[in-house]
Amino acid sequence: xxxPVAIVTGSAKGIGLSIAHELSVRGYRVVISDIDAAAAExxxxxxxxxxxxxxxxRDEDQVKALVADTVAHHGHLDLMVPNAGIGVVAPxxxxxxxxxxxxTSVNLDGVFLxxxxxxxxxxxxxxxxxxxxxxxxxxxGTPLIASYAAAKAAVINLTKTAAMELRPHGVRVxxxxxxxxxxxxxxxxxxxxxxxxxxxxxxxxxVIETKQGRFGSPDDVARVVGFxxxxxxxxxxxxxxxxxxxxxxxxx
Ligand SMILES: NC(=O)c1ccc[n+]([C@@H]2O[C@H](COP(=O)([O-])OP(=O)(O)OC[C@H]3O[C@@H](n4cnc5c(N)ncnc54)[C@H](O)[C@@H]3O)[C@@H](O)[C@H]2O)c1
Numbered sequence: 001x002x003x004p005v006a007i008v009t010g011s012a013k014g015i016g017l018s019i020a021h022e023l024s025v026r027g028y029r030v031v032i033s034d035i036d037a038a039a040a041e042x043x044x045x046x047x048x049x050x051x052x053x054x055x056x057x058r059d060e061d062q063v064k065a066l067v068a069d070t071v072a073h074h075g076h077l078d079l080m081v082p083n084a085g086i087g088v089v090a091p092x093x094x095x096x097x098x099x100x101x102x103x104t105s106v107n108l109d110g111v112f113l114x115x116x117x118x119x120x121x122x123x124x125x126x127x128x129x130x131x132x133x134x135x136x137x138x139x140x141g142t143p144l145i146a147s148y149a150a151a152k153a154a155v156i157n158l159t160k161t162a163a164m165e166l167r168p169h170g171v172r173v174x175x176x177x178x179x180x181x182x183x184x185x186x187x188x189x190x191x192x193x194x195x196x197x198x199x200x201x202x203x204x205x206x207v208i209e210t211k212q213g214r215f216g217s218p219d220d221v222a223r224v225v226g227f228x229x230x231x232x233x234x235x236x237x238x239x240x241x242x243x244x245x246x247x248x249x250x251x252x
């Protein structure tokens with residue numbers, strides 16, 4: 001059989017790009033997909049045998065086209081990694097419905113659509129897996145990012161439900177729950193956390209480093225995606241795997 005094929009959404013940079021590299025090393029032909037078409041094209045050139053297909057994961061027609069174009073190009077689809085996500089820092093009392101939906105449309109609807117339309121193609125290819133990037137914020141109350149945390153909690157539940165529905169079809173469904181990873185998402189959110197929490201500039205990062213030991217790296221997450229998606233893990237499904245340097249293991 002020809003090399004396995006993976007789609008990684010939101011993979012022009014950050015965690016998604018590291019996942020794409022990890023999968024490429026593992027022999028996958030990777031589809032770098034992102035709302036930023038130009039950045040996706042540039043990132044795809046970093047990898048052997050990768051192509052870029054732009055897609056806004058909020059748009060069902062674009063997600064359907066992403067899967068269809070991948071299958072048209074490569075002949076099959078073996079792995080979907082719904083990774084695209086955004087963060088907005090604001091208290092609930094300053095969050096209106098439009099701001100709520102801005103986050104949940106990407107971080108929850110986008111994962112649903114990616115899973116929904118990848119699954120039939122993976123089934124048609126003889127089985128495979130789906131590994132979503134959720135967050136430890138989906139398992140704890142997380143002040144100032146209610147929409148983000150609620151969406152991630154929903155992704156964890158969707159992962160478990162989909163795992164049960166898709167097991168008879170040979171599709172494993174798992175999620176990774178990272179703590180704070182050193183990407184643009186956190187770099188851009190840190191000043192907002194500091195403003196709302198009355199912290200000095202740079203203090204938020206110091207708190208995280210104390211609680212986690214260090215910031216996680218995109219490669220830390222990519223290695224876990226490689227592990228969960230490995231076809232040898234035939235019994236691993238419905239798992240929400242925490243990766244946070246101990247952040248959520250201690251009260252103090
Ligand atoms: N950085 C962290 O600390 C952290 C922790 C836990 C979970 N995560 C999750 O990991 C995933 C990747 O985050 P990151 O830190 O690499 O962020 P990032 O901001 O570095 O990269 C996100 C990528 O997603 C793309 N994107 C945004 N909206 C999109 C859309 N509508 N459709 C398609 N692509 C879109 C962006 O263009 C960008 O390339 C997200 O789901 C995030 O919630 C991140």
